[in-house]
């Protein structure tokens with residue numbers, strides 16, 4: 001019986017806020033509850049990786065942990081992929097980008113598995129030299145509404161997997177599935193070494209990417225952690241987490 005896997009999750013950031021009554025003026029690192037529960041749902045231990053300025057560098061966390069989950073949240077800054085914001089409200093969070101780009105590069109260098117979720121899927125793409133649509137509705141003609149603030153994670157659409165690989169057979173045997181959709185950015189230019197796993201059926205927006213290789217490096221545009229595992233109308237995300245963990249376990253056994 002091996003020790004439980006140790007999975008790091010990148011932190012969401014609340015920057016210092018003088019209006020906030022609790023921890024007034026203090027920067028906060030936080031982890032959303034359903035993310036912690038999802039990542040830990042198959043027996044792994046879940047660790048929040050402290051954000052920018054922590055004493056230990058990204059390489060230390062990559063050496064110590066078995067895998068990285070890049071969490072969802074705020075927009076990626078266009079500056080992180082060489083663009084300027086088309087609108088001020090799409091400026092994103094360059095501070096969080098720098099922290100997560102360092103983490104991603106460290107886990108890639110350490111050859112340890114990475115699962116990117118929503119923003120994390122986009123961040124993984126940017127870390128590998130790719131670019132994003134700053135706003136899908138503004139930049140993709142005929143696009144579906146991929147984020148609706150009123151229904152939030154109840155917004156959903158169908159994705160279609162591009163190839164019938166063994167991986168797709170495990171994840172979505174029918175080759176298509178319903179997923180939630182809580183994003184207004186999406187992958188534009190694909191990062192180096194990534195291939196498209198799945199697209200939105202209605203408008204072709206990229207919804208899942210993979211870096212083929214021995215170690216699990218994948219991004220999904222939907223939120224597995226917001227999906228009710230008992231609702232069989234949605235994609236079952238259990239095999240996604242299981243494959244990530246199997247890769248982490250194999251990587252651990254190889255050292």
Ligand code: MN
Pocket residue numbers: 146157180181182183200205207221
């Ligand atoms: Mn979507």
